Amino acid sequence: MAESKLLSSTQVVTIKPAKGWLGIDLQELWHYRELIYFLTWRDIKVRYKQAALGIAWAILQPVLTTLITSIVFGYLLNVDTGNLPYPVFTLAALLPWHLFQLSLQKSSISLVGNANLITKIYFPRLIIPLSSVLAVLVDFAISLVILFIAMAIYRMPLSWNALWLVPLTLLTVLAALAVGLWLSALNVQYRDIQQMVPFLLQIWMYATPIVYPITIIPEGTIRYLYSLNPMVGVVQGFRWALFGGAPPDMTLLFSSIAVVVLLVSGLFFFRRMEKTFADVV
Amino acid sequence: MWCDMEKDTSIIVRGIGKRYKIGAFQERQDTLRDLIVSQVQNIGNVFRKGGGKSKKEEIWALRDVSFDVKQGQALGIIGRNGAGKSTLLKILSRVTDPTEGYGELRGRVGSLLEVGTGFHPELTGRENIFLNGAILGMQKREIEARFDEIVDFSEVEKFIDTPVKRYSSGMYLRLAFAVAAHLEPEILVVDEVLAVGDADFQRKCLGKMGDVADSGRTVLFVSHNMSAIQRLTQESIVLDKGKVLMRAPSAEAVDFYLNRGLSKLGERFWEEDEVPANSAPFRPLAIRIIDKEGHISDSVRSVDPITIEIEYELTEEITGLRVGYYLFTTRGEAVFTSFDIDSEALFREYTSRPAGVYSSRCVIPAHTLNEGRFVLGVNASSYRIKRYFQDDQALSFSVDASGAAGTQWPEPRPGAVRPALEWTIEERGRS
Known part of the structure; x- marks a missing residue:
């Protein structure tokens, strides 16, 4: 305690009008790491506390969606997935998609949902959408186990390539955070955003090769434009890491560039809007 | 940094001002549709009036506020509703940015703009202590070290593992205040948190606040309770219409405030x-x-x-x-x-x-x-x-209640009424 007092007694907080575009204060974010942890933990805890089935929802959601898409697209429409069983083919894509979808849903309303904190206490506002995205990772981890079980049932071996899932998951989280930063900051001022998100996600899902293979998109320029959707790279990356085949080099590169552009612009936009949150929300 | 801080100065405020746009405040454009409509109207106005005069009016909630607070001093801030007290505290606790001016705060700032900020009804008392502590800026190990003290102070030990949604409002407040009271920042910014709870609890809070003020920490204290202001602070500033009207020893400031009809808006x-x-x-x-x-x-x-x-x-x-x-x-x-x-x-x-x-x-x-x-x-x-x-x-x-029955003792008295009743004391012989 004595040590922390000594440290903080030299700490001087300056108050002045914020002007223009602000950078990201990583040091401050690090200082508040425990708050990120507690808010993430709160989101996880609260989400399942009142649900009768609790954490089972994290299992049910991918299983049920896989079942539905398998019947509609795999069985009835007979979508060509090469030699992959359709349920595994779609589940491998649904996992990162659900991570992205839920993260985006949660983060876009996160600032408004935490208005009472924002108007009362100072902390880097970035923590709010960040922790709401991180909280979704628990669901993802659980549903990943389902995928491994499904692969075991179909007797599909895992290779070392599966380790690529780690950076690919990170890319998904960053993609969701990037879009979440834009949407959450906009939602503070315009509540239309939260009405738009479900439609946005619906369109986005069909613009991602989840229920269909990427091969139905013409190669060349169109395919590259298509790959600017960050989730295209992620989904193709997931399939490659789990099932092998041709690595999605260019697709993943385009998607990663899109994520970086969205994330950097999102961070700056968020920081610029940040100072008005407490007055407007 | 253009102002050198004296060694023993804890807070320095220079020319702080905060402007709100009334347009953005009252006719807030909550939806994109409103925004589009208003933009179209604005364009229409440009053609009609030629000048395109904006309808938005601006209001300065605070203007040109300057003061210093020495380390260990408790400063009261008084003023009627809308005088700018809350805006000032929000700026000092960095919840919102000033429009102009400059300020420095030396040391960790803890702000209590409302007890129980961030409490979640679904979480238990124990969980909320950790969550709320983290929100108020405490480190996990600090909360752990003071956990028993906090529970003790709150008197909700038996229900500590019960979700707080099942708490009575009294229990909820006690727990919330207990967490806040065990925050140990060098600068404490407090807004009207004592206006809640029953008389017993208020007494306890006042005592705790007194301890904080006595322990050498700097306190900024906003309250409508003039007795609490006089009890807890040595000096006060009087705010009116966003400006500092006076700074004086608290008794004097309170008198000024109560007698000049500044306490308007009644x-x-x-x-x-x-x-x-x-x-x-x-x-x-x-x-x-x-x-x-x-x-x-x-x-x-x-x-x-x-x-x-x-x-x-x-x-x-x-x-x-x-x-x-x-x-x-x-x-x-x-x-x-x-x-x-x-x-x-x-x-x-x-x-x-x-x-x-x-x-x-x-x-x-x-x-x-x-x-x-x-x-x-x-x-x-x-x-x-x-x-x-x-x-x-x-x-x-x-x-x-200054001067009312029994105010020779500076303790809060339970009850909503304070009649000056007639007592008689008789001596019935000596033993």
Whole structure:
């Protein structure tokens, strides 16, 4: 305690009008790491506390969606997935998609949902959408186990390539955070955003090769434009890491560039809007 | 950094101002549709008026506020509602940015703008202590080290693993305040947190606040409770319309504030669109609190008579109308209810009131109310016929008990009333 007092007694907080575009204060974010942890933990805890089935929802959601898409697209429409069983083919894509979808849903309303904190206490506002995205990772981890079980049932071996899932998951989280930063900051001022998100996600899902293979998109320029959707790279990356085949080099590169552009612009936009949150929300 | 801080100065504020756009405040464009509509209107205005004059007006909630606070000093901030107190605290605790000016705070700042910020009803008391502590800026190990103390202070030990949604409001407040009270920043910014809870609890909070002030930490304290201000702070600044009017020893500042009618806003007007259509033919116009000198005031003294005036208009004659008010404490306990035709004589005289504008006035005798904040609810009805109008929170006001019965002891007294009762003491012989 004595040590922390000594440290903080030299700490001087300056108050002045914020002007223009602000950078990201990583040091401050690090200082508040425990708050990120507690808010993430709160989101996880609260989400399942009142649900009768609790954490089972994290299992049910991918299983049920896989079942539905398998019947509609795999069985009835007979979508060509090469030699992959359709349920595994779609589940491998649904996992990162659900991570992205839920993260985006949660983060876009996160600032408004935490208005009472924002108007009362100072902390880097970035923590709010960040922790709401991180909280979704628990669901993802659980549903990943389902995928491994499904692969075991179909007797599909895992290779070392599966380790690529780690950076690919990170890319998904960053993609969701990037879009979440834009949407959450906009939602503070315009509540239309939260009405738009479900439609946005619906369109986005069909613009991602989840229920269909990427091969139905013409190669060349169109395919590259298509790959600017960050989730295209992620989904193709997931399939490659789990099932092998041709690595999605260019697709993943385009998607990663899109994520970086969205994330950097999102961070700056968020920081610029940040100072008005407490007055407007 | 253009100002050098003295070694023992803890807070320095120079020319701080905060501007709000009224347009952005009241006619907030909540949806994209509103934004589009207003943009189209603006374009229309450009063509119509040629100049494109913006409708948005600006208001300075704070302007040119400067002061220093020495380390270990407790500074009170007083002013009527809307004087800029809360805005000032929000700026100092960095919740919002100033529009202009500069400030420095030396040391960790803990702000208590509201107890229980971030409490989640679904989480248990234990979980909320950690969550709330982290939100208030405590490190996990600090919370762990003080956990038992916090639980002890809150007196909710038995329910610590129960979700707080099952707590009574008293338990909830005690726990919330306990966490906040164990925050140990060098600078503590407190807004009106003592206005909650029962008298016992308030006493405990005041004691804890006193400890904080005594322990050499810097405290900024906003309150409507003038006694608490005088008890806890040495000096106070008086804010009015966003400006610092004076800075003086607290007793002097409080006197200035209470006597200059600065404590205004003890008045409430009803706009036409605030009154439900089914109130007709009764239409409330205003309610106001009037002090001994005849000034409208938000803060009145217990030792003076307090006048409550309700102004209204009848668009048609009403039979059997009674207009009156309920007096509540801010905790929602009813203190008393009174109607203008309670007395036999007025009851007979006003069996019916023709259309016109009226005012009903009532005097609460001196030495009636205890210190604290009270809420007035208005009711206009004809008994068993129709309730024309009711507003349970028409207006609130503060009562200052300085000089009232028993104030020679600076302790808060439980109860909403503080009558000066006649006692006799007799000596029945000596043993």
